[in-house]
Amino acid sequence: MSTSTETIEQFVNREYQYGFVTDLEADAAPRGLTEDTVRLISSKKGEPEFLLEWRLKAYRYWLTLKEPEWPNVHYPKIDYQNVIYYSAPKQKKDGPKSLADVDPKLLETYKKLGIPLREHEKLAGVAVDAVFDSVSVATTFKGKLKEMGIIFGSFSEAVHEHPELIKKYLGSVVPYTDNYFAALNSAVFSDGSFCYIPKGVKCPMELSTYFRINAADTGQFERTLIVAEEGSTVSYLEGCTAPRRDTNQLHAAVVEIVAMDNASVKYSTVQNWYPGDEMGRGGIYNFVTKRGLCKGASSKISWTQVETGSAITWKYPSVVLKGDNSVGEFYSVALTNNYQQADTGTKMIHIGKNTRSTIISKGISAGRGQNSYRGQVKILKSAANSRNFSQCDSLLLGDKCGAHTFPYIEVKNTSSTVEHEASTSKIGEDQIFYCRQRGLSTQDAINMIVNGYCKEVFRQLPMEFAVEAQKLLGVSLEGSVG
Amino acid sequence: MLEIKNLHAEAAGKKILKGLNLTLRKGEVHAIMGPNGSGKSTLAQVLAGRDAYEITAGSITYLGQDLLDLEPEERAREGVFLAFQYPVEIPGVNSTYFLKAALNELRKHRGLPELDAIDFLQLVKEKMKILELPQSLLNRPVNEGFSGGEKKRNEIFQMAVLEPRLAVLDETDSGLDIDALRIVAEGVNKLKGPENAQLVITHYQRLLDYIVPDFVHVLYDGKIIRTGDKSLALDLEERGYDWLLEAYEKNGRRAESVPA
Numbered sequence: 001m002s003t004s005t006e007t008i009e010q011f012v013n014r015e016y017q018y019g020f021v022t023d024l025e026a027d028a029a030p031r032g033l034t035e036d037t038v039r040l041i042s043s044k045k046g047e048p049e050f051l052l053e054w055r056l057k058a059y060r061y062w063l064t065l066k067e068p069e070w071p072n073v074h075y076p077k078i079d080y081q082n083v084i085y086y087s088a089p090k091q092k093k094d095g096p097k098s099l100a101d102v103d104p105k106l107l108e109t110y111k112k113l114g115i116p117l118r119e120h121e122k123l124a125g126v127a128v129d130a131v132f133d134s135v136s137v138a139t140t141f142k143g144k145l146k147e148m149g150i151i152f153g154s155f156s157e158a159v160h161e162h163p164e165l166i167k168k169y170l171g172s173v174v175p176y177t178d179n180y181f182a183a184l185n186s187a188v189f190s191d192g193s194f195c196y197i198p199k200g201v202k203c204p205m206e207l208s209t210y211f212r213i214n215a216a217d218t219g220q221f222e223r224t225l226i227v228a229e230e231g232s233t234v235s236y237l238e239g240c241t242a243p244r245r246d247t248n249q250l251h252a253a254v255v256e257i258v259a260m261d262n263a264s265v266k267y268s269t270v271q272n273w274y275p276g277d278e279m280g281r282g283g284i285y286n287f288v289t290k291r292g293l294c295k296g297a298s299s300k301i302s303w304t305q306v307e308t309g310s311a312i313t314w315k316y317p318s319v320v321l322k323g324d325n326s327v328g329e330f331y332s333v334a335l336t337n338n339y340q341q342a343d344t345g346t347k348m349i350h351i352g353k354n355t356r357s358t359i360i361s362k363g364i365s366a367g368r369g370q371n372s373y374r375g376q377v378k379i380l381k382s383a384a385n386s387r388n389f390s391q392c393d394s395l396l397l398g399d400k401c402g403a404h405t406f407p408y409i410e411v412k413n414t415s416s417t418v419e420h421e422a423s424t425s426k427i428g429e430d431q432i433f434y435c436r437q438r439g440l441s442t443q444d445a446i447n448m449i450v451n452g453y454c455k456e457v458f459r460q461l462p463m464e465f466a467v468e469a470q471k472l473l474g475v476s477l478e479g480s481v482g
Numbered sequence: 483m484l485e486i487k488n489l490h491a492e493a494a495g496k497k498i499l500k501g502l503n504l505t506l507r508k509g510e511v512h513a514i515m516g517p518n519g520s521g522k523s524t525l526a527q528v529l530a531g532r533d534a535y536e537i538t539a540g541s542i543t544y545l546g547q548d549l550l551d552l553e554p555e556e557r558a559r560e561g562v563f564l565a566f567q568y569p570v571e572i573p574g575v576n577s578t579y580f581l582k583a584a585l586n587e588l589r590k591h592r593g594l595p596e597l598d599a600i601d602f603l604q605l606v607k608e609k610m611k612i613l614e615l616p617q618s619l620l621n622r623p624v625n626e627g628f629s630g631g632e633k634k635r636n637e638i639f640q641m642a643v644l645e646p647r648l649a650v651l652d653e654t655d656s657g658l659d660i661d662a663l664r665i666v667a668e669g670v671n672k673l674k675g676p677e678n679a680q681l682v683i684t685h686y687q688r689l690l691d692y693i694v695p696d697f698v699h700v701l702y703d704g705k706i707i708r709t710g711d712k713s714l715a716l717d718l719e720e721r722g723y724d725w726l727l728e729a730y731e732k733n734g735r736r737a738e739s740v741p742a
Contacts, residue, residue, distance in 0.1 A: 430570045437530050437566075438580070438640065439558040439587035448583070452574025452623065 029086035035059060038187050041086045045156050045190070048163055051170075058176035058186030065180045071343040072372040072404055073312045075285065083250055085188045085221070145203075151196040152207050155223055158194035165196060169227055173256035173293045173320070181252040181287040181314075185221045189254070192222035197232040197263075206462050208237040224255040228263035230296060235266040235462060249274075251310075253288045261296030261323065266304070268461050269317075270469050273309035278338045278367075283311025290317035294326035294352075302329035303346065304460040306469040311340060316374065318347035321355035321383070328357040331457040333469070336369025336401070345375035345406075350383035350416070359390040362454050365401035372404040377418055379411045386416040394424040395453050397446075483508050483679050484549075484648055489540035490704075491528050498524045500704030501540070506648070506679045513690055513715060514683045516701035517723050522683045523567060525701070526652040529681075530564040531557050544648065558584075559591035561647030561678075565637040565654050572624040577636075578606065580624045581643055588644060609642040612669050630657040638669045649673070650681045655689040667692030687719040702727060703735060 029040055038059045042052040067078070145152050151162060159166050176186035193209045209224065228234055238255075251273060259265050267290075276283025286309070292301035303317035319328030330346035348357035363371040377388045394403030405422050427449055435445030451458070458466050484506040491499040498521045506512055516522050528535050529542070531554035542549040549557060572580065586596040597605065610617060613635050625633050634654050641649055651670065655663055670693055674680060682693055690698070690712065698715045700708040700723070707730045708714065718726070730736075 428570060431572055433530075433532060433554065434566065434570045434572070435580075435584075436554040437558050437564050438584035438644070439555050439591070440584060441555055441587075444583070444587075448575050448580070449572060452572055452576075455574040 029084060031084055032081040033059075033083070033085055033188065037085050041188055041190060044086065045159070047159055050163075050167055051159060054171065054176070055187050058183050059188075061177055062180070062183035062187055065183055067180050071314050071374075072370070072406070073314060073341040073343050075312055075341075078250060078285070080184075086190050145205075148201055148204070149198040150201060150203055151194065153194060155189075155192040155194045155225065158196075158225075162194075162196070165227065166194070166225070169225055169256070169258055170223075171256075173258060173291050174254050174289050179289060182254055182289040185223060185252045185254045185289070189221040189223040192224045192253070194224070195226045195234065195236065197226075197228045197234045199229040200231045201229075202232065203234040206235050206237050208239070220249070220251045220253070222253050224253070226255075226257045226265060226267070228257070228259045228265050228299075230260045231262045232260075233264045236268070237462065238267070238269045239272070249284050251284050251286050251288070253290075255288070255290040255317075257292035257301055259292065259294050259296060259299035259301050259323075259326075262298045263296060264300040264302075265292065266302045267292070267317070269303075269305040269307075270461075271305065271307045271309050271313070274311075275309045275340050276311040276338065283340070284309065286310035286313045286315065288313075288315040290315065291320065291347075292318070292328070293320045294323050294328060294355075296326070297323040297352070298325040298327075299323050300327040300329075302327075302331075302460070304329075304331040304457065305333070305344075306457070306461070307332070307334040307342060307344060310342075313340075313342040313344050315344045316346055316376075318349070319357065320349045320351065321357065321386075322351045323355075324352040325354045326352055327355070329460075330357075330359045330361070330375075331460045332361045333364070333454045333457045334362070334371055334373075335364040335366070336371045337366040339368050341370045341372075343372040343374055345373045347376040348378070348388055350377075350379040350386040350388070353382070353384045353386070355383055355386045357386075357388045359388070359392070360456050361390075361392045362457055363392070363394040363403050364397065364450065364453070365394065365403050366397040368400045370402045370404070372406060374406040374408075376408040377410070377420075378408075379413065379416045379418065381412040384413055384415045386413075388416075388418045390418075390420045392420075392422045393453070394422075395450070396424065396426045483545060484681075485541075485543040487541050487543075489528070489542065490538045491524060491535045492538055493524070493535050497538075498535070498704055499528070502701070502705050504699065504706060506681060508679060509674075509676045510697065511674065511680045511682065511693065511695045513693075513695035513698045514681065514701050515685070515687075515698060515715065515718060517727070518685075520702045521704045522701050523652055526564055526567075526650050526681075526683055529557075529562065529648075529650050530554055555587070559588050561588075563641050563644055563646030563649045565634075565641055565649065565651040567652040567654075567656065569625050569633045569637055571626045571628075573626050575624050576620075577622055577624050578603070578620045581606070581640060584640070585643055606643060609639060612642055612672055613639045614665050615639055631659065631662040634658055635662065635666055635669075638666050638673075642669060642673055645673070645678075647678045648681070649678065650683070652683050653685060654682075655684055655686065663689065664692060687715045690715045700726060702730060 029037055035056065038055050039052065042055055151158065171186065174182050176183050195207055197203055226236060257265050257267060271286065273284035273286055274282065290303065294301055301319045305317060307313055313334065317330060321328050328348050332344065334342045334344050336342045345361060346359055348359065350357065359375055361373045363373055365371040371394065373392045375390060377390065379386050390407065392405050396403060403424055407420055409418055409420065411418055427446065431449050432442060432445045435448060436442060458469055461469055486502055486504040489499050489502040502525065514522055514525065524535060531552065537550055544562065545560065552560065582602045589596055606620065615635055619636065625636060628636060634657060637654065654666060658666060667689060670680065682689065682695060695712060698710050698712060699706045708726055
């Protein structure tokens, strides 16, 4: 084996850094899922009747569904009766009123993850809502945002403080009937984030959520709902990690976004759930439904994701382009290494006139990783003069990995245009040698090549996230000169 | 500066270099000529440290060090530069960024402070003039979408920025029209100095109209079968390689006894 190939393997075999476990007492539901579990979760959270009813409907519907088998991923059957559906760190009575009330061990965990909540409160820039196992722990910057009429905090809080908004929008983009995992999430979701940007308000800072699965055998089912009223703008960041464990853990989240007339929502994710070890043991099953509705005219929803973690990723952040002139975007980098499998992509459903969508997908496969892009572009009859551009690239590192592309294109009118480009390339020994001949180490060369390959996507990320994403791929930030 | 002794190299079990001897001193320009498949590019790749080639015998000493002991990037940092025959494209990697990273690796290795963006840009602008390259090239990804001629000129531009002690030019003239050839050759000549040496591998004598070598070597069958001055190149231009190769074969493939 040549030196370069060895180094490629070392590079991609870096160990997971966020695999620590925090020793906290947890208040957990018994294993398994019945109507009682759903009732227990709802009552633990003191939810209003309408929400319990909705959960129960979702649960009953879920019972009628079969787990989907069409994704290009393989895993042993999940025993849904062996999962813990609710786990919360034990708290003093009512839960934290401010950061001072939060368990210091928890704060320590977030610090290890590089999310110093205390500092965030002081430094302008990012407001963080952190979800630990199932419960939202603390939200920074809440006061400041409140002055502008922005609601940003845990889903549970929003249920109590703004039940009318929850009632109006929950399930309006992803109904509980949508798919198997969405139904499951709707029945048992324990917390998540809620964000509401009132009319005409430009959110002055990035809103950020961190998700962390800590307890063993726990499923995390969070639910995020973002509503952007007419003319508003928000940029939302989501990051995730989990401890290293030998068993697989289930993560089935739902994210819903609603954008009214001229509203713009940018949703960025750096997903770094524990991917399992080099033999493919353990790791998170990441089965997520993310969808945005461009409800109003000239609204815009943009998804950017960097997916490096999880044993299995099953995720298609989508946009329904209902409003005329609305815009949907999807930028994705997905890395699979060792035995990781990813089946990810997007759906762009064009309903309104003159709607536009862009899809840029960059898959990187290493080790024995399997990476599939699956994307649907659907242009309905009503969507006159609509346009889509899709570009799906795959990069292979080594010769035991795989890349697959499954595009589905459906156009129902004659005035619209759809473009699809796809490429597959191998990281070249020639490229690495060229860099080394100019004095760069193999490591730096690979970093640079991979970074260059992902550039179109990284460019879409907010600065601090771009840095994190590039660190995650082991690449250093490209300094721009001049 | 560079001493190659009895070098044997093979790739995938095929013997390519079979006892090559070559010595370059500071300030010298050597040309290596020879028919296709004689081992010219292999020599260039071996000097740069390509691991597809296995060295089965012989030695290469560069500035008193065993060159074969060094990794490709260490050789580069010690001042060995290869202008590639086929420069690869690196999509998405900005040319300026790439070259700045390379130069700073070299500077770090030599204990010099790294250049910041402003100083680097100034240096680059000066060097671009030598090669008559458009400034827009700096903002493009490395070699991506470059024409064949631009790629070759870009190699010499990188050489101008990195200022190597030993520059190996692997058929830099191929694919260049006459104007580009002149520009590239002039660039190479400007980079010549008393402290460095150049090894110019070429198929045609026309490059040597512009880059005047101190020595011309004919490489055939994995070894140098003839060494002469500039006039040897002109001879070859006129008479071709056949007379030389026939003489070599007649002599039982022994290089040293080929008559003039």
